[in-house]
Amino acid sequence: MRKTVGSFHGVVVALALLTAIGMASAQSGPQFLHAISNASFDATVSSLKKAVASNGMMVLGNLNQKGALSTTGLNLQGAESFFIGNPVVGKKLFQMDAAAGAVIPLRVFVWVDANGKTEVGYFRPSELFAGVSPELAKAGAKMDGVFAKILSAATQ
Amino acid sequence: MDAFERSRSAMGSGVSGWVMERLARVLALAAAGVSGAVLFAVSEAGYASLSRLALEVTLPAIGVLIVIGIVAAVAGWRGLGRTLLVGLVVGVVATAGLELVRIVGFRAFHSMPGSMPMLMGVLLTNRIMLGPDLASNLLGWADHVYNGVTFVLIYLLLFGRRQPWLAFPYALLVGTGFLVSPVPKALGAGVFGAALGAKFALTVYLAHILFGTALYFGVRRARGLGRPFLPIPGEE
Numbered sequence: 293m294r295k296t297v298g299s300f301h302g303v304v305v306a307l308a309l310l311t312a313i314g315m316a317s318a319q320s321g322p323q324f325l326h327a328i329s330n331a332s333f334d335a336t337v338s339s340l341k342k343a344v345a346s347n348g349m350m351v352l353g354n355l356n357q358k359g360a361l362s363t364t365g366l367n368l369q370g371a372e373s374f375f376i377g378n379p380v381v382g383k384k385l386f387q388m389d390a391a392a393g394a395v396i397p398l399r400v401f402v403w404v405d406a407n408g409k410t411e412v413g414y415f416r417p418s419e420l421f422a423g424v425s426p427e428l429a430k431a432g433a434k435m436d437g438v439f440a441k442i443l444s445a446a447t448q
Numbered sequence: 449m450d451a452f453e454r455s456r457s458a459m460g461s462g463v464s465g466w467v468m469e470r471l472a473r474v475l476a477l478a479a480a481g482v483s484g485a486v487l488f489a490v491s492e493a494g495y496a497s498l499s500r501l502a503l504e505v506t507l508p509a510i511g512v513l514i515v516i517g518i519v520a521a522v523a524g525w526r527g528l529g530r531t532l533l534v535g536l537v538v539g540v541v542a543t544a545g546l547e548l549v550r551i552v553g554f555r556a557f558h559s560m561p562g563s564m565p566m567l568m569g570v571l572l573t574n575r576i577m578l579g580p581d582l583a584s585n586l587l588g589w590a591d592h593v594y595n596g597v598t599f600v601l602i603y604l605l606l607f608g609r610r611q612p613w614l615a616f617p618y619a620l621l622v623g624t625g626f627l628v629s630p631v632p633k634a635l636g637a638g639v640f641g642a643a644l645g646a647k648f649a650l651t652v653y654l655a656h657i658l659f660g661t662a663l664y665f666g667v668r669r670a671r672g673l674g675r676p677f678l679p680i681p682g683e684e
Contacts, residue, residue, distance in 0.1 A: 345494035350634045353577035375577065380561045380636025380643060 322420050325440075326413030328405075329447040333370035336410045336446060337402055340374065343445035347438050349378050352397045369404035376400055376442075381431070388427050395420040398435065400442070412446050414439055469525045469674075476516050476532065477605045477677070483509030484598030485626070488568060493630040498571040502591065510594070513601075527674020527684075531604045534673065538666030539597030545658040546596065553651035560651055561635040561644065565592040600663055604673055610682025612667040619660025623652050 329336040344351050357371040377397035385392040400414045417439055421432030483506045491498040513532065520529040553559040569588020570576040580588070599622055607614050626632070627640045627649055641648025675684055 341494035343494075345492060345630055345634050348633045348636060348638060350492070350576075351494070378634060378636030379567070382636075383561075 322415040322423065324413055324415055325443065326411050327443055327447040329410040329412060331410065331447075333402065333404055333410045336412060337372060339448070340400065340402060340412060340442070340446035343442045344374070344376055346445065347441050349376050349438065349442070351375070352377050357403075369408065370410060371401075371403045374400045374402070381435075385421075385428060385431055388431070389425045391424050392421070392428055394424055398439065400439070402446075412443055414443070465523065465525075468523070469520075469528055472516050472519060472525065473528055473531075473605055473674075473677070476513060476528070477602060479509040479512040479516075480535075480598040480601040480605070483594075484602075485595040485622075488571075488595070489629040489631055491571065492634040497574065498568065499574045502572050506591070506594070525674075527672055530670065531608075531673045532601070534666060534670045535601035535604050536597055538663060538670075539600040540593055541666065542600060542659045542662035543593045543596030545662045546655040547592075549651060549655035549658050553647070553655070557647055557651070559644065559647035561632070561637045561641075561648075565589045567635075568592055596659070599659075600666070603663060604667070604670075604676070606676055606678050607667075607680065608673045608676030608682075608684055609667045609670050610676065610680050610684065612664050614680075615663035615667055616657070616660040619656045619663060620653065622659070623656030626656075627652055 329339075331339065341351055351374050353375040355373040355375075357373060358368040361368060361371070375397040376399070382396055385396055395417075398414065398417055398420070400412060402410065402412050405411050417435035418429055418432035421428035421435070487501040487505055488498060490496060491501055517529065517532045519525075520532065547565075550560060550564065554563060565588040566580050566585055567576075567588070568591050569584035569586070570578075570580050572587045572591060573581075573584040575581070575584055603615065603618055607618075632641045632648070633639055637644050637648055641652070673684065
């Protein structure tokens with residue numbers, strides 16, 4: 293009996309450890325930062341574009357995922373990705389490490405969530421950059437600040 | 449009297465002809481004012497894409513300027529006709545001078561964040577994610593030169609040829625407008641290009657001094673541009 297209790301404890305401890313490892317690994321990827329906007333989808337997109345410009349960046353391109361997915365019969369209320377960067381920062385990062393191209397231009401996603409609210413989100417740039425090269429992490433930290441301002445202004 | 453002469457005498461003479469000529473000048477000033485470099489700044493501020501602005505503002509404005517040129521020829525408004533022609537020629541030459549400095553600064557001293565005409569081209573054709581091609585480069589250069597033409601036209605309509613030296617402060621004002629516009633900021637160079645150091649502002653001002661020099665000599669050589677809007681003393 294004593295032996296049975298002991299092995300039961302062992303299983304619980306092992307399960308707890310596995311769960312903890314699982315949670316840790318789930319959190320070890322780049323953090324997804326997002327905020328809910330008080331405005332409509334279109335108004336939020338418009339605010340985002342202005343916020344990008346006022347923070348010294350450019351919208352280099354966009355992917356209308358709502359439109360693309362409508363071809364599959366999925367009708368989303370709003371889903372669009374914006375690729376954000378600027379020539380000066382891009383040039384510097386590519387000169388530091390050409391692999392920076394794997395994460396730049398940075399992507400900001402605007403979507404309508406299950407509650408009908410418009411959200412804006414992105415992966416923390418410094419963590420994406422650090423994943424490519426430690427040299428890029430410092431530049432990524434600067435982008436963290438810029439993107440936090442963009443998120444705040446776009447969702448006001 | 450043929451149809452051409454009849455329409456000329458109907459539009460070009462008398463008080464009504466003078467009023468119509470002035471109205472045509474106002475229209476030309478408005479078309480040049482709203483369709484030039486200001487649109488690049490508007491697009492970089494995030495209000496609308498440059499491709500959309502080009503379709504909805506630049507192309508109609510070019511159409512308006514062409515129509516005004518045709519009407520000026522038909523009505524015999526020689527001053528306005530000359531103003532448009534001189535604006536076109538001097539605008540092209542002055543932009544070429546500006547580009548000379550910009551290209552040397554960009555290639556030799558890395559004083560600019562990039563090639564403006566190429567950037568404008570990919571923005572105009574919505575292919576910044578794909579990079580430039582021949583069509584985008586041609587469109588970008590055309591738009592850049594058109595911007596130069598509009599600045600010269602605005603100058604000629606406002607100041608005429610009365611005080612040619614005004615070309616220099618005008619060109620420096622245009623350069624300053626560029627430096628504080630949303631364009632350098634969006635390019636990552638910051639306001640006044642501060643992120644690239646003084647060489648950015650220096651290149652922009654040198655380029656605009658050359659633009660102003662071409663404008664100065666163009667204005668001095670021009671004749672019979674008619675009465676400008678601003679009441680400044682000097683020969684017309």
